[in-house]
Amino acid sequence: MRILNRWRDETGDVPGWVLITLMTAGLVVLLWGLAGPALSGVFEQAINRVAGF
Incomplete structure (x- = not known):
């Protein structure tokens, strides 16, 4: 029964989500x-090739 009550709790793990968000932003x-x-450089080469036609 305690597990069901914990699943129903929608507050979540805020520090965990903050850490995941910060780590993702860092990556x-x-x-x-x-x-x-x-x-x-790849983009500029592609633009130069297209402009060369």
Whole structure:
């Protein structure tokens, strides 16, 4: 019965969700920092090829 009451409690695990959100944001910033220049170069090459036609 205690398990059912715990499942019905909709408050959730706020600190856990905050931690997951912060870690996800950190990973996005890290990946963006590493892959940003490479993706920018690929985009510029594609635009130059299209503009060359």
